[in-house]
Amino acid sequence: MILFEEKMKHYSVVVALIGISTLLIFLLTPLQSYSLGFFIGLTFGFINLWTIYYKTKIVGRAANVKNKSAFSFIWAGSGFVVRTAIALCAVWLAIAYPAYIHLLSVITGFSLIYIILLIDMIIQFIRKR
Structure with a gap:
């Protein structure tokens, strides 16, 4: 878990x-519309x-935890719905x-997180090799 927290700090x-x-x-x-769209997507x-x-x-x-709460599993299971709602927003x-925010820039900024994750995984793979 500590490794994952360090990764999250690095991504931040x-x-x-x-x-x-x-x-x-x-x-x-x-x-301005391109950079604002990219920033919103990011x-x-x-x-x-x-x-x-x-x-x-x-x-x-x-x-x-031995006494598992149903709420924690329901909240964790709703992740797909929450992430989809964030993307749709x-x-x-x-x-x-459209005059202020460029749609393609929003999509590019949104997908940049996954590119950062992919690059990090490739770097980790190369370091372990």
Whole structure:
């Protein structure tokens, strides 16, 4: 569990650095709708990752407890619904405000979290080899 917490801190730092540079692009260039869309996608993608992390902690605690609560399993099992709702909310923002938020940038920012995870797994695989 400690390793997973360290990974989450590492991902938080990486996302914060990318988010800060995206906000700088928003402030300093005329690509405002693209950078705002990317930032919103990145933020919602990170919230998605955080929900996965939090639900993993709940299931891990529930597995170690003898008196298992049904609520913890229901809450952890609702992860797919919550993550889908978060993704739909990000897309809805882009569709509702197309002049300010670029839809393709939202999707790109949202998927960047999974690219970061993939790169981290490849780096870990190469280090173990």
